[in-house]
Amino acid sequence: MTDPVRLVTHADVISAAQDAGTFSSRTSRHLHVPNGMDGEEHRAFRAIVDRQMTRAIVDAMQPMLDATATEVVDAMHRGAACDAVIELGEVFAVRAQCRWLGWPEELETQLREWMAENYAAARERDPERNAAVAAEFDEIVTRQIDAHRAARDAGETSDDATDRLLEEQVDGRALTQDELVSILRNWTAGDLGSLARCIGVVVHRLAQRPRWQHRMRTLAAEISDAAAPQRAEFDAILGECLRLDDPFVANKRVTTCPVTMPSGMAIDEGEPVLLDWVAANRDPGVFTDRFDPHENGPHNIVFGIGPHVCPGRDLSYAELRAVIGALLRGTSKIALASDPATRHEPPIGGWARVPIVLS
Template sequence: MSDTVRLTRHADVVAAAKDAEAFSSRTSRHLHVPNGMDGDEHRAYRAVVDRQMTPQIVAELEPMLDKAAREVVAALPVGEVFDAVTDLGEAFAVRAQCRWLGWPVEIERELRQWMARNYAAAQRPDPAVNAQIAADFDALVTRQVDAHRAARENGTSTADATDRLLDERVHGRPLTDEEIVSILRNWTAGDLGSLARCVGVVVHRLAENPRWQQRVRRLAHGIRGGGADADAQRHEFDAILGECLREDDPFVANKRITTCPVTTPSGERIAEETPVLLDWTAANRDPAVFSDAFDPQAHAAENLVFGIGPHVCPGRDLSYAELRAVTMALLEGAALIESAGDRHPIRHEPPLGGWASVPVIRH
């Protein structure tokens, strides 16, 4: 097999992401539903996932997200340093996900402990350690699936995302336990850390840029007011969140493998069966597409933070709703968010992106 090729130009990454036939997502021997699938198989399972994140479902989740965000922010100190990634981002991500999935509050601590183990393992990869961490997480998810099945049997089930998966069918049959666990693993193991890093990126940008912080605060006030301009203000708010993430993309890269010889739009020739990395971070900073300015409206159309093509992130709308909720709650709970002068932010080490720690103070 050839050495891995990293695509960094915006045009090359977009072309590869859109061409799922030439750039296959089957890069692992493990089951990844639906991320590690292609063609009709991917479409069938992707439809299952999309049904759990419709605009209606996301809209119905917003009051819960607002409540969870306010609870987490209320627990943060005022006038003292806290970490926007762990104390805010992780705490909110775990609480919001558990409520969406219908998982008990007692599991929040276990999820955060697993996240810490997973972060540490990412810095010093060890196949045996990684396998154990993955197995532990699968066992955690399986317990929640079993609990939901038991609740159905005794008539105490609730209408949540985990329960809805038990009713899903693909190819005319119910999802297997392995498929359900794979989907839930993707939503939790992958998304919890991603959302926490997104929160860190957004808070860091706003803390370092009081002018944009005040703009976002005014938009939040308008959205809460629910006036005639609320939809436009929400759109601008999300564009600012997206621009924060574009400039400092926490989603570094995705793997593909070529199924045939390919020539990218920039002229790079790639042989068949070559591992490829779609470098979202580099593509989102391509000077051929983006200016050096922080310009949410101008850059929104080409922003690749949530991907593009058939594997575009199905949770994009949910992610924006979560980020909007936690950012609004933080700004509403303080007149000013600023960086902690004596404690500097720390970046994640590769292969992770974004910040490992963002110390800030709210006043």
């Protein structure tokens, strides 16, 4: 198999991400809604996803996210080592998602066990094991779809994301079972691990830098509403933490015609391409070499750019704002434990474990 062309400069990655006609997202034989689609098909399905993650819907979820985060933080040990990824990130990610999707909280243990198996399969890069892990998750999703359908048939409705998705149509028809499973798989399987890794990245950096931890703790105590300048600064610092240690490593594309990149690199038609978000977000020609949310924020592409920009960006910030805010309000100090933090092995980015001590 041909090794993919890796785009590493900020300009090249942005150019490719914004040119969906030349850089196709159809890189897999499996159905990926809407990530693996192009053109009008992508726009039609992306509109469905966007309707489930509007700013109004996300803002309405903030109290639930805040309450969930407080539950998780209150249950963590004080004065003894605990893990910011496992005990904070994973628990919060699974619990918040179950509540958002209208899934039973009894699934928490099963979903966390699945996350561990998914990481192990990704590290091994064993196609058969990865396929088995994917099939297991599809079964979990299918059971939840069937349960929501049965409830609707019995006259019971709820205003959760799964129920709203069942009402959606594309091109005048209801979504197929495979399409529903694919969308929910993308929301859940894709988000659970990535949110936990994002939390690990932010907590690790704040534990290393007491000055920024103090600033974030002050802001967390002052955040009042979406328009508050404290919230904007809080989110900017979250974004800068993720830019410097991007847990979203790369996305695949394939060229539909020959193209020359802004850097001068020439790529032939039909070439597999990787958009290297990590390298692009640390391009020394664009970013300063210091932690600077104000200066670097406008160029930050942690959540992508172009037609395939992450539809869950607002939700991700709301989740991070909730959990990091709860952690800071519920403690006076976050310090790294004596056991060192450990990173995920490629192709996964971010931290696998971040042992911390809370005071």
